Amino acid sequence: MRVSRRFTILAITAMIFLSLIICIYAVAAHTTVNVILQEQERSYGVICDAGSTGTRLFVYNWVSTSDSELIQIEPVIYDNKPVMKKISPGLSTFGTKPDEAAEYLRPLMELAELHIPEDKRPYTPVFIFATAGMRLIPDEQKEAVLTNLRTELPKITSMQVLKEHIRIIEGKWEGIYSWIAVNYALGKFNRTFTPDFPGTSPGQQRSKTVGMIDMGGASAQIAFELPDNDDFNSINVENINLGCREDDSLFRYKLFVTTFLGYGVNEGIRKYEKTLMAKLKDLNGTVIQDDCMPLNLHKTVTMENGEKFVRRGTGNWDTCAAEVKKLLNPETSSEVCKAEAAKCYFGAVPAPNIPLSNVEMYGFSEYWYSTHDVLGLGGQYNAENIAKKSEQYCGQRWSTIQAASKKNLYPRADEERLKTQCFKSAWITSVLHDGFSVDKTHNKFQSVSTIAGQEVQWALGAMIYHMRFFPLRDSTRNLIVKETHSASESLWAPLFFLSAVFCLFVLVCAKEHSLLCFDDKRRGPFGITRSQYSYKILKDNTTFYKDIA
Known part of the structure; x- marks a missing residue:
């Protein structure tokens, strides 16, 4: 029996040793593939959002392992935060001094290079996308600024600067980029075997996407997906493809997207003050009672023509909301919108026959600030609660609000926010309900600042869209990575087979004590x-x- 026990111990030891070999092989194979992906496949991109008040830098990186999937783009992280920097003033201020435009962006380029490996910089694309501020300056100034950037920026940075990557984008594309960023962050572009969006086929494996409304200072953008079988036709319908192959419909989307210039909150205030000025002229006065400011708050307004008047707050939010609603009536309306059966946004822009109350919608920028910073009601939208909280806040004396602010009861709001909160809360709710016809009670709207712990910026959507063909560049390397996966996986079958045979042999020996087992x-x-x-x-x-x- 002594020999048999020795053999059993030997067999068990061999089995443990074989198991360890298999585990080590598995870890080594997995590590090898990860090294290939991380070191050889990682790429970088830089994008600058050149807005009216400043320019913000974003640095992204991604790994491309398949030409049948979207590239996985993420912000570059440093010290547990995304690499981002804003400089002021806005790019449009260089319209009168275009020769300084490229030098203005130098700090952003230098910061980006600090977070990109040196050998990757020549292959790192740089995008400079200017928005509303640059759209408003004279054409000759626009061209002078763009020319300076296209000529001088390559001398400042070793990253890839192409002429076509420096331009002024339309407001509509801000909406498209934001829509892409939101749905990407929510994982709506991931493949699914249970399509739940009408008008798509099972072969498309498509998830239902969400819509978005971005309320800025000067304008508002809206974007949401239309079913393929929707026959609504408009200049505001855009067909976009996020995939790298034009013949693949999996990542092709049909969107209704448009921008409403003049419907941002700051432009709304200007419109409102013009109506107040008109009333004063009829009264031959210089001070007007204002329901859209806290009680006893005074504000001196200087109009574009130099005329001045004083707004004196009365804090009646319900009346304020009614007055704001009147501002949304269009000055002109299209023939289509004059038809009784036609559906139009703000009574002027023809819209598809899709009730936005039934669409999962996300509100950004002012929809978050104006519901969260003072009222504390950011998130799932509740019109009744917002109206109640707004009425309570605006009914306070301004001196009471100031005292509360000094006690840090409004930690997220500065003085300007506290002064304009009454109007802004009335404006954003009126735009949502009266402009976009979202039901006050039954809706799927929510205001957000971050998704999955990250601040969602249209810059992310722009990077995803403009780098969509990237997987085709590395198709050969991607094939090598796939073969590495396949080769490592193909060795598992014989390994497990040999292990099973060995274990069976040991079991037979232990049970039968046969002569063959000595x-x-x-x-x-x-x-x-x-x-x-x-x-x-x-x-x-x-x-x-x-x-x-």
């Missing part, structure tokens, strides 16, 4: 030892071969 006690009845048994086999074989001969 159990001396089982050979005892035959009167032979291990060496005699071996000799007997050899002798028997020799006799066998003689008989054949």
Whole structure:
């Protein structure tokens, strides 16, 4: 029995050793693939959002492992925060001094290079996208600024600067980029085997996307997906493809997207003050009672023509909301919108026959600030609660609000926010309900600042869209990565087969104690030892071969 026990211990040791070899192989194979992906496949991109008040830098990186999937773009992280920097003033201020435009962006380029490996910089694209501020300056100034950037920026940075990557974008594309960023952050572009969006086929494996409304200072953008079978036709319908192959419909989307210039909150205030000025002229006065400011707050307004008047707050939010609603009536309306059955946003822009109350919608920028910073009601939208909280806040004396602010009861709001909160809360709710016809009670609207812990910027959507063809550049390398996966996976079958055979052999030996397992006690009845048994086999074989001969 001594030999049998020794054999059992040996067998168990061998099994453990074999298991360790398999585990080590698995880890090594997985690590090898990860190294290939991380070191050889990682790429970088830089984008600058050149807005009216400043320019913000964003640095992204991604890994491309398949030309049938979207590239996985993420912000570059440093010190647990995304790499981002804003400089002021806005790019548009260089319209009168275009020769300084490229130098203005130098700090952003230098920061980006600090977070991009040196060998990757020549292959890192730089995008400079200017928005509303640059759209408002004279054409000759626009061209002078863009020319300076296209000529001088390559001298400042070793990153890839292409002429076509420096331009002024339309407001509509801000909406498209924001829509892409929101749905990407929510994972709506991931493949699914249960399509739940009408008008798509099972082969498309498409998830239902969400819509978005971005309320800025000067304008508001809206974007949401239309079913493929929707026959609504408009200049505001855009077909976009996020995939790298034009013949693949999996990532092709049909969007209704448009921008409403003049419907941002700051432009709303200007419109409102113009109506107040008009009322004062009829009254021949210089001070007007204002329901859209806290009680006893005074504000001196200077109009574009130099005329001045004083707004004196009365804090009546309900009346304020009614007055704001009147501002949304269009000055002109299209023939289509004049038809009684036609559906139009703000009574002027033809819209598809899709109730936005039934669409999952996300509100950004002022929709978050104006519901969260003072009222504390950011998130799932509740019109009744917002109206109640707004009425309570605006009904306070301004001195009471100031005292509360000094006690840090409004930690997220500065003085300007506190002064304009009454109007802004009335404006954003009126735009949502009266402009976009979202029901006050039954809706799927929510205001957000971050998704999955990250601030969502249209810059992310722009990077995803403009780098969509990137996987085609590395299709050969991607194939090598896939083959590495396949090769490592193909070796698992024989390894497990050999392990199973070995374990079966040990079990048979342990149960039967057969002669083949060299159990001396089982050979005892035959009167032979291990060496005699071996000799007997050899002798028997020799006799066998003689008989054949």
